[in-house]
Amino acid sequence: MTDKKTSETSEEKKSLNFIEQIVEEDLKNGKHKEIITRFPPEPNGYLHIGHAKSIILNFGLAEKYNGKTNLRFDDTNPVKEDVEYVDSILEDVQWLGYKWHGKVHYASDYFEQLYEWAVKLIKNGFAYVDDQSGEEISATRGTPTKPGIESPFRNRSAEENLDLFERMRKGEFKDGEKVLRAKIDMSSPNMHMRDPVMYRIKHAEHHRTGNKWCIYPMYDFTHGQSDYIEGITHSVCTLEFENHRPLYDWFLDHIYEEGRTRPRQIEFARLNLSYTVMSKRKLAELVEKKYVSGWDDPRMPTISGLRRRGYTPEALKIFADKVGVAKRENIIDVGLLEYSIKEHLNRITQRVMTVLDPLKVTITNYPEDKEEFLSAINNPEDESMGSREVPFSRTLYIEKEDFKEEAGRKFFRLKLGGEVRLRYAYFIKCNEVIKDENGNITELLCTYDPLSKGGKSPDGRKVKGTLHWVSAKHAVDVEVRLYDRLFSDESPDGHKDKDFTEFINPDSLTILKNCKAEPFLKNVKSGDRFQFERKGYFCVDKESSKKNIIINRTVSLRDSWKKKNA
RNA sequence: UGACCCAUGGUGUAAUGGUAACACAGAUGGUUUUGGUCCAUCCGUUCUAGGUUCGAGUCCUGGUGGGUCAGCCA
Numbered sequence: 001m002t003d004k005k006t007s008e009t010s011e012e013k014k015s016l017n018f019i020e021q022i023v024e025e026d027l028k029n030g031k032h033k034e035i036i037t038r039f040p041p042e043p044n045g046y047l048h049i050g051h052a053k054s055i056i057l058n059f060g061l062a063e064k065y066n067g068k069t070n071l072r073f074d075d076t077n078p079v080k081e082d083v084e085y086v087d088s089i090l091e092d093v094q095w096l097g098y099k100w101h102g103k104v105h106y107a108s109d110y111f112e113q114l115y116e117w118a119v120k121l122i123k124n125g126f127a128y129v130d131d132q133s134g135e136e137i138s139a140t141r142g143t144p145t146k147p148g149i150e151s152p153f154r155n156r157s158a159e160e161n162l163d164l165f166e167r168m169r170k171g172e173f174k175d176g177e178k179v180l181r182a183k184i185d186m187s188s189p190n191m192h193m194r195d196p197v198m199y200r201i202k203h204a205e206h207h208r209t210g211n212k213w214c215i216y217p218m219y220d221f222t223h224g225q226s227d228y229i230e231g232i233t234h235s236v237c238t239l240e241f242e243n244h245r246p247l248y249d250w251f252l253d254h255i256y257e258e259g260r261t262r263p264r265q266i267e268f269a270r271l272n273l274s275y276t277v278m279s280k281r282k283l284a285e286l287v288e289k290k291y292v293s294g295w296d297d298p299r300m301p302t303i304s305g306l307r308r309r310g311y312t313p314e315a316l317k318i319f320a321d322k323v324g325v326a327k328r329e330n331i332i333d334v335g336l337l338e339y340s341i342k343e344h345l346n347r348i349t350q351r352v353m354t355v356l357d358p359l360k361v362t363i364t365n366y367p368e369d370k371e372e373f374l375s376a377i378n379n380p381e382d383e384s385m386g387s388r389e390v391p392f393s394r395t396l397y398i399e400k401e402d403f404k405e406e407a408g409r410k411f412f413r414l415k416l417g418g419e420v421r422l423r424y425a426y427f428i429k430c431n432e433v434i435k436d437e438n439g440n441i442t443e444l445l446c447t448y449d450p451l452s453k454g455g456k457s458p459d460g461r462k463v464k465g466t467l468h469w470v471s472a473k474h475a476v477d478v479e480v481r482l483y484d485r486l487f488s489d490e491s492p493d494g495h496k497d498k499d500f501t502e503f504i505n506p507d508s509l510t511i512l513k514n515c516k517a518e519p520f521l522k523n524v525k526s527g528d529r530f531q532f533e534r535k536g537y538f539c540v541d542k543e544s545s546k547k548n549i550i551i552n553r554t555v556s557l558r559d560s561w562k563k564k565n566a
Numbered sequence: 567u568g569a570c571c572c573a574u575g576g577u578g579u580a581a582u583g584g585u586a587a588c589a590c591a592g593a594u595g596g597u598u599u600u601g602g603u604c605c606a607u608c609c610g611u612u613c614u615a616g617g618u619u620c621g622a623g624u625c626c627u628g629g630u631g632g633g634u635c636a637g638c639c640a
Contacts, residue, residue, distance in 0.1 A: 015580050042640050134638055143636055145568045179638055189569040191635050200638035219640050243635050324579040329633055333577050336590050455599045466599050534600045561601040
C-alpha cells in the first residue's frame with residue numbers, strides 16, 4: 001500500500017538543472033572552493049510561491065554543494081519598504097525550514113561603501129552628475145531602435161562632479177533635482193547601458209538608516225556590489241534581469257580587486273501558476289479591495305496563505321522539485337501543487353471521520369441507550385500511528401450526498417432498500433425515508449446487521465459502498481471552510497482587454513457551519529492537520545478556538561466518481 | 567523595426583552528437599472496509615526550411631512564434 005518508489009528510483013539518477021551544472025563545473029575546475037548563494041527580497045510585500053521556488057533553489061543549491069546562503073534585504077528604496085515586510089519574510093523563510101548563514105544582511109548596510117565606489121567612478125571619469133529632470137532624461141534616452149542623446153552635463157570635470165555629488169549627499173538639493181549617472185554609452189543597443197542612473201535624491205526616512213541619507217543607490221548600482229561584498233559566487237535571479245547582466249558586470253569591472261570572489265549572475269524563469277495571479281501589485285489589490293481577507297487568506301498564493309491553508313514546507317519542496325529550473329517561460333498547472341500537498345499529507349495525516357453536510361440516520365434495531373466503541377485505523381499508510389476508538393450509537397449522521405432514494409447500480413452509496421458499510425462499524429440497510437412538508441429528506445430509518453461488526457461481511461456477502469459517519473450523541477460541532485480556486489480563468493492577468501478582477505470566482509469560499517466530527521477533534525489546536533475520510537485534507541485555522549472550532553480544507557481527495565458524473 | 571533570451575506530449579522537466587525519458591493531467595483496467603492510496607496499460611515523427619555529420623531534439627544559417635528592455639522601482 002505504501003509507496004516505496006519515490007524514495008528509491010526517483011533520486012538515483014536525477015539529471016542536473018542548468019544552474020547545478022554551472023555550479024558543479026565551477027567547483028570541479030576550482031573556480032570556487034565553496035559556493036555562496038543568496039536570497040535577496042525587497043521588503044515591500046509578502047512572499048509568494050514564486051519566491052518559495054527561488055528560496056528553495058538558492059538554499060537547496062547551498063545544501064546540495066555544502067555551501068552557504070545569505071539572506072539579504074534589497075532595501076534601497078525607502079518609500080516602498082517597511083519592517084512589517086521584513087518580519088513576514090523572515091518568518092516565511094524560517095517556516096520553509098531554512099537557516100541563512102550568519103546575520104541577516106541589508107543592502108542599506110553597504111550605503112557607505114557604495115558611496116565610496118561611486119566617488120571612485122566619478123574620479124575615474126565613469127560617472128557624472130546630471131541636472132536634467134526625469135522627463136528630460138527619459139526623453140533623451142532614445143528607444144530600443146533609436147539611440148539616445150548625450151546629456152549636456154555629461155562632460156563635467158571630475159572635480160565639479162565630486163563637489164556636486166557631495167552636496168547631493170549633504171542635502172543641498174531637492175528630490176529630482178540631480179542624479180548621478182554612469183557614463184557608458186547613450187547609443188548602446190541595450191537600454192540599460194545608456195548612462196543608467198546610479199543615485200537619486202529622496203528626502204525620505206528609511207526603515208533602517210532613518211534620515212542619515214537623502215541619496216539612495218539604484219538597484220543596478222547596489223545588487224552586484226552587495227553580492228561582491230558578501231562573497232556571493234552565484235547570484236541567481238529571474239529572467240527579466242537578463243538585460244541587466246552587462247551592467248551588473250560593468251559596475252563590477254570598475255570596482256573589482258584581483259584575488260577576490262567575483263559573483264556571476266544567472267537567470268532562470270520565474271514560476272507562474274494557473275488560476276491565480278502572482279504580481280505583488282495584483283495581490284495587494286486583492287487585499288485592499290477586500291476580495292480576500294488578507295495576505296494570508298487561504299486562497300492566496302502567498303507563502304503565508306498556503307501555510308494557513310494547510311500546506312507543509314515539504315509539499316512546497318516536492319512541488320519545486322517537480323517544477324524544475326529552466327529558462328523557458330512557463331505556466332504550471334495548479335493541479336501539480338495540489339498533487340504535491342496530497343502526496344505528503346497522505347503519508348502523514350491522521351484519519352478522522354467528519355460529516356460536512358449531515359443527514360440524520362436512526363438504527364431502529366439498535367438499543368436506545370447502548371453505545372460501543374469501534375476500532376479505527378489512524379493512518380493506513382503508517383502503521384506506527386496506531387488506531388483509535390470511535391463511538392457508535394443508535395442515532396448517527398451521514399453525508400447527505402451519500403443517500404439517494406433511487407439510483408443506478410453505479411451509485412455505490414446508500415439507497416432505499418440498499419445496504420452499505422459504515423466504515424469500521426456495521427452494514428446497514430435503509431428501510432424508510434422521512435421527509436418534511438417540502439419533500440426534503442430529514443431522516444433515514446435503517447437497520448443494522450449485528451454480525452457485521454467492524455465492517456466485515458458475516459456471510460461473505462459484499463457491499464460496494466463504505467460511508468463515513470459520526471455518532472450524533474458524541475459529535476463535535478465544527479465550522480469548515482471550503483476553498484476553490486480564486487479565479488475562474490487559467491490566466492486571469494493574461495487578457496489585454498480585461499482586468500484580472502473580472503475573473504474572480506464568486507464561489508471560492510464556502511463556509512459550512514453545521515459539520516459533525518468524531519470526538520477525536522474535540523481538543524485540536526490551530527495548525528493540526530487531518531484527513532477527513534473520503535472528503536480531503538483539512539487544517540485547523542488560526543482563528544479556531546475551543547468554543548468555535550474552525551477548519552480549512554487544504555485540498556480535496558481525488559474523486560473519480562464526481563469527475564465521471566460532472 | 568534594435569539588443570538579449572526562449573521554442574520537446576494537454577502542463578512542466580530530462581536526454582550534454584548515438585534507441586526521445588520522468589512527473590502531473592487525461593483514458594482504460596486491476597487491488598481495496600476511503601469512488602483515497604497502490605499497481606498496470608495507453609496518450610509527442612522535438613516550431614519550420616536548409617546545412618554540417620556515418621548519425622542532429624542537441625551544432626550552423628535563415629524563417630516563424632513567444633518573452634524582456636525606453637522608472638530617479640526591484
